[in-house]
Amino acid sequence: MNAHPIDFEINQHVFSTAELNSIFDERTRYQRWLDFEASLAGVQAELGIIPTEAALEIKRKAKLEHIDLEAVHSGYQKSRNSIVPLLNGLKAACQQGYGEYVHYGATTQDVIDTSEILEIRDTLQIVYRDLRAIEAQCLGLAERHKNTPMAARTHGQQALPTTFGFKVSIWLGEIRRHIERVKHISSALRVGQLSGAVGTMAALGPRAFEVAQRTLKSQGLEYSPLAWHTSRDLIGELSSVFSLVGTTCAKIANEIFQLQKIEIGELREPSGKAASSSTMPHKQNPVICQRIVALSRHVRHLSGTIMESLPHEHERDARCLWAEWLAVPQLCIYTGTTLNYTLNVLSGLNVLEENMLKNLYVQKHFIVSEWLLFRLSHTLGKMAAMDKLRDLSKEAREGGKSLKEAVISDPVLGELLGVEDISMLDHPERYIGQAVKIVEQTVESIRQQRAADCEEV
Amino acid sequence: MTTCDLKSHIVDSGFYSNGYATSEVRTIFCDIYRYQRWLDVEAALAVTQAELGIIPEWAAEIILEKAQLKYLDLNAIREGIKTSSHSLIPLLCALRTVCPRDAGQFIHFGATTQDIQDTAQSLEIKDVLDIVERDLVQIINRVSVLAGKYRDTVTIGRTHAQHALPMTLGLKFAVWLDELWRNYERLQPLRERLLVSQLFGGVGTMDAFSEQGINLLAKFSEKLGLKAPNTAWHASRDRAAEFLSVMAIISGTMARIANEIRCLSRNEIGEMEEPFKMGKIGSSTMPHKRNPEMCEQAIVLARLIKSNAALGFEAMINEHERDYRAVRLEWVTIADSSHFICGQLSIMKAIMEGLIIYDNTIRKNVDNAATFISTEALMFYLGTKIGKQTAHHVVYEICMEAIESKKPVLDLLLKHPEIEGKFEREELIETIDPGRHIGLSKELTDLTINAVSANMQKYSPVTISERICPLKNTGGACEVKR
Numbered sequence: 047m048n049a050h051p052i053d054f055e056i057n058q059h060v061f062s063t064a065e066l067n068s069i070f071d072e073r074t075r076y077q078r079w080l081d082f083e084a085s086l087a088g089v090q091a092e093l094g095i096i097p098t099e100a101a102l103e104i105k106r107k108a109k110l111e112h113i114d115l116e117a118v119h120s121g122y123q124k125s126r127n128s129i130v131p132l133l134n135g136l137k138a139a140c141q142q143g144y145g146e147y148v149h150y151g152a153t154t155q156d157v158i159d160t161s162e163i164l165e166i167r168d169t170l171q172i173v174y175r176d177l178r179a180i181e182a183q184c185l186g187l188a189e190r191h192k193n194t195p196m197a198a199r200t201h202g203q204q205a206l207p208t209t210f211g212f213k214v215s216i217w218l219g220e221i222r223r224h225i226e227r228v229k230h231i232s233s234a235l236r237v238g239q240l241s242g243a244v245g246t247m248a249a250l251g252p253r254a255f256e257v258a259q260r261t262l263k264s265q266g267l268e269y270s271p272l273a274w275h276t277s278r279d280l281i282g283e284l285s286s287v288f289s290l291v292g293t294t295c296a297k298i299a300n301e302i303f304q305l306q307k308i309e310i311g312e313l314r315e316p317s318g319k320a321a322s323s324s325t326m327p328h329k330q331n332p333v334i335c336q337r338i339v340a341l342s343r344h345v346r347h348l349s350g351t352i353m354e355s356l357p358h359e360h361e362r363d364a365r366c367l368w369a370e371w372l373a374v375p376q377l378c379i380y381t382g383t384t385l386n387y388t389l390n391v392l393s394g395l396n397v398l399e400e401n402m403l404k405n406l407y408v409q410k411h412f413i414v415s416e417w418l419l420f421r422l423s424h425t426l427g428k429m430a431a432m433d434k435l436r437d438l439s440k441e442a443r444e445g446g447k448s449l450k451e452a453v454i455s456d457p458v459l460g461e462l463l464g465v466e467d468i469s470m471l472d473h474p475e476r477y478i479g480q481a482v483k484i485v486e487q488t489v490e491s492i493r494q495q496r497a498a499d500c501e502e503v
Numbered sequence: 504m505t506t507c508d509l510k511s512h513i514v515d516s517g518f519y520s521n522g523y524a525t526s527e528v529r530t531i532f533c534d535i536y537r538y539q540r541w542l543d544v545e546a547a548l549a550v551t552q553a554e555l556g557i558i559p560e561w562a563a564e565i566i567l568e569k570a571q572l573k574y575l576d577l578n579a580i581r582e583g584i585k586t587s588s589h590s591l592i593p594l595l596c597a598l599r600t601v602c603p604r605d606a607g608q609f610i611h612f613g614a615t616t617q618d619i620q621d622t623a624q625s626l627e628i629k630d631v632l633d634i635v636e637r638d639l640v641q642i643i644n645r646v647s648v649l650a651g652k653y654r655d656t657v658t659i660g661r662t663h664a665q666h667a668l669p670m671t672l673g674l675k676f677a678v679w680l681d682e683l684w685r686n687y688e689r690l691q692p693l694r695e696r697l698l699v700s701q702l703f704g705g706v707g708t709m710d711a712f713s714e715q716g717i718n719l720l721a722k723f724s725e726k727l728g729l730k731a732p733n734t735a736w737h738a739s740r741d742r743a744a745e746f747l748s749v750m751a752i753i754s755g756t757m758a759r760i761a762n763e764i765r766c767l768s769r770n771e772i773g774e775m776e777e778p779f780k781m782g783k784i785g786s787s788t789m790p791h792k793r794n795p796e797m798c799e800q801a802i803v804l805a806r807l808i809k810s811n812a813a814l815g816f817e818a819m820i821n822e823h824e825r826d827y828r829a830v831r832l833e834w835v836t837i838a839d840s841s842h843f844i845c846g847q848l849s850i851m852k853a854i855m856e857g858l859i860i861y862d863n864t865i866r867k868n869v870d871n872a873a874t875f876i877s878t879e880a881l882m883f884y885l886g887t888k889i890g891k892q893t894a895h896h897v898v899y900e901i902c903m904e905a906i907e908s909k910k911p912v913l914d915l916l917l918k919h920p921e922i923e924g925k926f927e928r929e930e931l932i933e934t935i936d937p938g939r940h941i942g943l944s945k946e947l948t949d950l951t952i953n954a955v956s957a958n959m960q961k962y963s964p965v966t967i968s969e970r971i972c973p974l975k976n977t978g979g980a981c982e983v984k985r
Contacts, residue, residue, distance in 0.1 A: 331663035
């Protein structure tokens with residue numbers, strides 16, 4: 047039975063990827079918990095806390111294949127603890143009573159929190175890799191299209207000319223900041239958990255610090271004497287970073303969705319042979335872009351849930367903890383899937399330069415009204431020119447005239463400006479300010495930063 | 504303390520308030536009006552208690568006469584709140600001070616603070632609902648007119664932001680109309696459930712009211728025009744949460760309409776535009792700009808209202824018999840959402856009233872799109888001879904080829920091996936005429952207009968009387984501009 051779309055097997059991987067699912071797969075997680083227990087026992091044997099034979103036996107049996115999962119399953123029907131039935135399974139698998147030394151002084155949350163950190167770290171590698179791949183795609187787009195003119199829009203209305211490469215440069219800035227955020231959060235999120243029921247390490251014995259340090263080290267993690275059972279700020283920070291990452295993807299996807307409108311037709315997500323509608327044969331829908339927007343909404347709301355779950359009460363608060371434990375796998379899977387989709391869309395993005403240029407002329411010269419404003423400011427003064435042009439724009443619009451016609455036939459402006467002077471009106475693609483230089487600087491700066499990136503975080 | 508010197512909330516801004524609220528709704532939540540309402544509730548309590556012989560009649564008469572904010576020392580109240588950290592007692596002390604013959608001993612006789620504040624909140628919500636209902640009706644009427652006027656205007660239906668099939672503009676308006684109507688209908692049961700008083704004492708047992716409690720509650724409620732609830736709702740806040748949710752739904756409808764207008768007013772589409780008049784400025788540096796800023800503001804307000812709805816659910820989780828951590832959220836959320844919804848409705852009324860429809864552009868867009876948006880009809884027509892699934896496949900292939908090659912669909916289609924010789928160009932041109940494929944657009948529009956109009960007959964219109972500042976004519980200037 048697969049009731050959650052993350053796990054669907056027929057319409058597979060719409061809201062997940064195989065790679066991300068494998069991190070959070072139930073059996074993988076149980077094995078991760080068992081690995082923790084085996085390491086703990088090993089360290090405790092080294093320090094003489096439990097018999098060496100016990101640790102060896104626990105290590106041998108701490109494999110899912112040795113555990114009676116049927117028994118664990120029925121254990122979970124009776125127990126309300128998240129881990130005890132699995133530990134009972136391990137205990138039962140161990141011979142000569144060595145199972146008594148399983149989970150010796152740890153608390154449930156030590157195991158699951160440590161496992162959560164490992165899962166988050168695996169996810170962070172994917173997020174980092176894909177963000178950098180997206181950045182590489184955007185670098186290519188920015189360079190290829192640094193001179194490709196198009197309309198810039200504010201309030202959904204055409205504002206001034208820009209270039210597509212410039213638009214992509216803005217994306218590049220955001221993505222690079224995310225990469226730095228991911229590096230930062232990854233350097234902080236590497237501390238495991240092993241401090242016993244209320245964080246005092248009471249049952250871990252006099253050598254508790256060594257036990258914790260060595261056990262967590264064996265899991266590839268660092269150790270802190272301070273328990274974070276009820277201090278979940280780093281998980282909160284992670285969810286904020288993922289929200290930011292997902293939202294940038296959604297912003298890019300929404301831009302493509304908007305610019306794919308038939309009347310605009312400047313960008314199109316790659317569609318291959320995919321059919322979009324069951325009843326309208328002509329349709330080419332921006333399906334992947336819409337999935338990105340939908341997924342990122344979930345990411346933001348999961349982040350809200352995690353933030354809600356930060357104020358833990360006393361030394362343990364399951365109401366907060368369980369909300370977080372439920373949210374984190376979805377948060378990671380949705381964020382990773384969003385990035386995967388974004389990478390696919392950008393890798394095959396269709397840029398329809400012809401339509402971009404065509405749309406610059408939709409408004410019959412109005413798009414360069416600002417140029418005209420500054421051209422006239424010298425003689426009329428900027429405020430007076432603004433008023434004049436605003437009136438002229440309205441008249442021209444209502445009379446169905448172009449701005450150029452209106453300017454030439456205007457008694458005041460016609461005198462001031464010759465045909466040569468207003469040639470810019472016929473070439474809005476020239477009024478792009480410093481766009482090309484900004485793209486070049488951005489690309490150069492990001493290339494330098496990429497060179498300093500490490501392979502993994 | 505008769506004027507407020509600092510006005511940091513946007514709804515109180517002397518410059519920007521109109522984008523976020525109306526003066527009308529601000530007279531509901533202005534602290535001066537609010538305090539007067541609390542005094543009115545205390546007076547109603549005293550009078551009812553006198554009627555039932557719980558307190559002496561002479562005392563109730565004095566309380567009723569003196570329960571006017573203009574008699575009270577507002578500075579003393581402000582200082583009292585600082586010292587006591589109590590939200591009501593300083594007001595009651597000030598009232599007591601002005602009551603002769605120690606009638607003040609009989610103020611707030613057995614009630615708890617939250618009894619008074621919650622009862623007043625119900626009265627505030629009642630006033631808000633009146634405004635919301637009145638404005639919704641005006642918008643409904645206007646959209647109904649638009650639906651009728653554009654009943655026959657063929658336009659492009661869009662899905663996934665892509666051209667889908669033809670429809671009429673009237674039907675687009677009719678869909679709005681139906682949604683607007685459902686919002687209107689939502690208000691009726693809301694009034695039934697929400698507009699209740701609160702008078703149960705410290706933990707809801709009516710301990711201080713003796714055996715008269717239930718009778719007192721009934722008479723007190725009747726006096727204030729509220730229903731009497733069965734039990735205390737000090738810690739039971741589903742009503743407030745429902746109010747916030749319904750406001751979020753209404754604002755969501757408005758935002759969807761506003762967003763549609765914004766989308767359709769893009770330069771490349773140009774089918775609609777929000778009202779424009781000379782003097783409205785789109786940009787400080789681009790003289791040509793005409794921006795859909797009213798639509799955008801309506802969406803901003805919907806987002807704010809939506810966030811408050813989430814806080815409404817938060818405020819439902821109360822502990823034991825009283826929990827200020829939850830209830831105090833409402834002091835912000837209910838006032839804010841009320842301001843924002845009334846501000847939004849006022850903007851939407853203006854948008855709908857002056858909405859500009861560019862018939863010529865709509866026609867031009869439909870003509871340009873004709874071949875593509877009628878593919879469903881084309882598919883069914885071809886399907887009569889080659890089977891519907893085959894036709895879907897053929898038309899899909901041809902459309903994709905046409906998009907890539909920019910060649911006309913019909914040219915490509917007539918050369919397709921499945922089609923060649925089986926169909927004539929003329930019959931296909933006729934087949935794809937968008938006007939022939941609007942389905943039941945007109946009928947559905949008529950049906951909706953008629954149904955909404957019939958439903959509206961069932962309700963009588965709300966009347967709203969003007970609220971007068973409680974400090975008027977006492978020399979205390981009030982900041983609310985009417």
